[in-house]
Amino acid sequence: AQSVTQLGSHVSVSEGALVLLRCNYSSSVPPYLFWYVQYPNQGLQLLLKYTTGATLVKGINGFEAEFKKSETSFHLTKPSAHMSDAAEYFCAVGYTGGGNKLTFGTGTQLKVEL
């Protein structure tokens, strides 16, 4: 069985500060990992994904994440927060042969303050 833990249901940063959203996963097989963003009253938008290959992946809106197998982590970062980054962020894990079933974390609400 797979699971995802997102540490911190609420994260608050100042505009211009580093954004770090934490995601740890559990998987008995090589995982595929995703970050999604959800703006209020909208669907989920894919930020970035890791399947195989380079462990540092870049996504949209200046976000990136690094797959660390030894730490079973896939933390999301952005060097400089912008007010428009305020949203709910979800980490998800899947695996090959899993019928493309994604297991989502419980989400992290990012607040950006002036």
Next chain:
Amino acid sequence: DTAVSQTPKYLVTQMGNDKSIKCEQNLGHDTMYWYKQDSKKFLKIMFSYNNKELIINETVPNRFSPKSPDKAHLNLHINSLELGDSAVYFCASSPSLTGQKYEQYFGPGTRLTVT
């Protein structure tokens, strides 16, 4: 152009009623899904279809019945609605079940309120 669309966006109904939510994708994807997002924003998969074939059927009450008339459409019919069915339902699609094209694209959601 809307990639994954759902109708209706809002649905308010009384307990015991039957309702349907429709989903269409114009991405040419093979696989479609239904997710339920509860009031705490927890997302859980309900069903997935690949080329009209049911692939995933999580432990969902049999009052929920998905139907895929073709690979671009996946509808969700709910019988005898209960208060606990109130949630946001998301449709999603992905290119395929194999290879590395696992990313899923989500629709805007349907907010179902059962009174």
